Amino acid sequence: MKKVVILVDGENFRFSLKQLFPDKFKYLPKFSDWHQIFTIPKSSNQELVRIYWYVVEELNFRPYELPREDRKFEKLLKKAINTKLELNRNEERKSSFLKEKRSRIVKRKAEIKRRFDEWKRIQNHISHSNNFLEFRRSGMLCFNLLTNKFEKEKGVDVKLATDLIAFKEISDQVILFSGDKDYIPAIQVYKDAGKQIYSVNFETESGRILPGGSFNLEGLVDKVITIKYKEIESLIK
Numbered sequence: 001m002k003k004v005v006i007l008v009d010g011e012n013f014r015f016s017l018k019q020l021f022p023d024k025f026k027y028l029p030k031f032s033d034w035h036q037i038f039t040i041p042k043s044s045n046q047e048l049v050r051i052y053w054y055v056v057e058e059l060n061f062r063p064y065e066l067p068r069e070d071r072k073f074e075k076l077l078k079k080a081i082n083t084k085l086e087l088n089r090n091e092e093r094k095s096s097f098l099k100e101k102r103s104r105i106v107k108r109k110a111e112i113k114r115r116f117d118e119w120k121r122i123q124n125h126i127s128h129s130n131n132f133l134e135f136r137r138s139g140m141l142c143f144n145l146l147t148n149k150f151e152k153e154k155g156v157d158v159k160l161a162t163d164l165i166a167f168k169e170i171s172d173q174v175i176l177f178s179g180d181k182d183y184i185p186a187i188q189v190y191k192d193a194g195k196q197i198y199s200v201n202f203e204t205e206s207g208r209i210l211p212g213g214s215f216n217l218e219g220l221v222d223k224v225i226t227i228k229y230k231e232i233e234s235l236i237k
Contacts, residue, residue: 001046002046003047003049003173004171004172004174005049005051005052005167005173005174006042006048006050006174006175007160007176007177008038008051008052008177009160009178010156011055011056011153011156013053013178014027014028016202016210019204020205020210020229020232020236024236025236027118027119030122030125030126031237032236033130033235034051035051036235037235039051041227046173050132051132052134052163053123053126053134053136054136055123056137056138056139056140056156057140057155059113059141060141061109061145066102073101074087074094080146082146082148083146086101108148112143123135136159138156138158138159139157139159142154157180157182157183160178164176164187164190165189165190168189171195172196173195173196174196175197175199176197176198176200176217177199177200178217179201179217181216184216184217184220187217187220188220191220191222196222196223197221197222198222198223199217200225201215202226202232203227203229205233209226
C-alpha cells in the first residue's frame with residue numbers, strides 16, 4: 001500500500017472551481033464533501049496520509065494607513081489612475097470630496113477585513129467537517145485600497161513547495177492540485193528521492209480541459225489525472 005499526501009494550492013483550486021461553477025458560491029461552498037472531492041484521484045492501493053489545503057495567513061492593505069492631512073491624502077490619490085481621474089472630476093468640491101473619499105476607503109477596508117475573517121470561518125468549518133483535511137496558512141494577501149483590487153498572494157507557494165520536499169520522508173506519492181510552474185524545482189527534488197507525483201486538472205461540462213490546471217507540469221509529473229465535471233458536480237453544495 002503506497003502512502004499518499006494530497007496537496008491543494010488554494011487559490012489555484014478556487015479559481016478552477018469558479019470557472020466550473022461560476023454562480024454557485026462567492027468564496028467557497030461551505031457544505032461540499034471536500035474529502036471525497038480531493039480523493040477522487042486516489043486509487044484503492046493508496047493509503048491517505050493527509051490532505052493539506054494551502055491558503056494565505058495574513059491580510060494587508062496598500063496603503064497601510066491613510067494620511068490625515070488633505071494635502072498628503074490628495075497626493076496619495078494621484079498615484080492611482082482611477083482615483084486621480086476621480087479627483088480631477090471633483091476639483092471644484094475638493095475638500096468635501098476628500099472627506100467623502102476617505103470615509104468610503106475606511107468603510108471598504110472594514111468590509112474587506114470582515115470578508116477575510118469570514119473566509120477563515122469557512123475554512124475552519126471545512127476543516128472540522130472533513131477527516132484528514134488541514135488548512136495550512138502562510139504568506140499574505142494585499143488589498144489595494146486605491147485600485148479597489150486584491151493583489152497577487154505571496155508566500156503560499158513557498159510553503160507548499162517546502163512541504164512537498166519534506167513530505168518525501170512520510171509519503172511514497174503526492175497528488176498535487178495545481179499547475180503552477182513555481183513548483184517545478186520541488187517536484188524534481190521529490191521525484192529524485194524515488195517518489196511519484198501526480199497533478200490534477202479539471203474537465204468542464206462541455207469537455208474542455210481548464211487552462212492553468214496541469215499544463216505547465218505534465219512533462220514533469222508521473223501522471224496527469226483529469227477530474228470530469230460529472231464526478232465533482234454533485235459534491236459541490
